[in-house]
Amino acid sequence: MEEKKLAIIATKGTLDWGYPPFILASTAAALGYETEIFFTFYGLQLLKKDLDLQVSPLGNPGMPMPMGMDKWFPVLGTALPGMQSVMTSMMKKKMASKGVASLEELRELAQEAEVRMIACQMTVDLFEMDTSEFIDGVEYAGAARFFEFAGESDICLYI
Amino acid sequence: MADQELDASGLNCPLPILRAKKTLNGMEAGKVLHIIATDPGSVKDFEAFCKQTGNVLTESKEEGGKFHFLITKS
Numbered sequence: 001m002e003e004k005k006l007a008i009i010a011t012k013g014t015l016d017w018g019y020p021p022f023i024l025a026s027t028a029a030a031l032g033y034e035t036e037i038f039f040t041f042y043g044l045q046l047l048k049k050d051l052d053l054q055v056s057p058l059g060n061p062g063m064p065m066p067m068g069m070d071k072w073f074p075v076l077g078t079a080l081p082g083m084q085s086v087m088t089s090m091m092k093k094k095m096a097s098k099g100v101a102s103l104e105e106l107r108e109l110a111q112e113a114e115v116r117m118i119a120c121q122m123t124v125d126l127f128e129m130d131t132s133e134f135i136d137g138v139e140y141a142g143a144a145r146f147f148e149f150a151g152e153s154d155i156c157l158y159i
Numbered sequence: 160m161a162d163q164e165l166d167a168s169g170l171n172c173p174l175p176i177l178r179a180k181k182t183l184n185g186m187e188a189g190k191v192l193h194i195i196a197t198d199p200g201s202v203k204d205f206e207a208f209c210k211q212t213g214n215v216l217t218e219s220k221e222e223g224g225k226f227h228f229l230i231t232k233s
Contacts, residue, residue, distance in 0.1 A: 027173040030180040
């Protein structure tokens, strides 16, 4: 049985958007897929050694809030200073209590499962990011390099 | 009886599968891995895992509130 291929483009850098690429990639790798993730724009945040991803209910009407707050809490309230940090830490606590793996753990498992991680060189240059802040084992390349793999992939996801 | 045990209780998707894969990698063909999990999603996950990887799911049952799986490495 020939190995299937999964290509993922990760473009978002928030806590809620950080999970799908790593969960899908590590699960696919466990199922025997050859997997590659191309991190671009805010997805590059997922490659930092020290992950400090945030999540905010502001502009996120789909985000469930505790105590039924999503029913009555005014949107303007979600823009108050400190709200983002509070919501992020509540989300993290919830995840821990439910036995959800941390992003660092998932990322490590993905790398262990030989998921290839490629950082978009252009975006790194654009945002003048310091690559010493990124984890090891990342390849720096452009879109064409990604298409080399994506063009052959059985599944290609844009996250 | 199982050659190796893996307790994945309290771990949620995709951890049971990932841990199982890692453990199976270090096992010889023909050996049996016994996995205990509490994640209800793991039932379907292990079925798919075995189908996809060619390992054999020799047993899948629920006992004492936990899910037990026996996978024979192929």
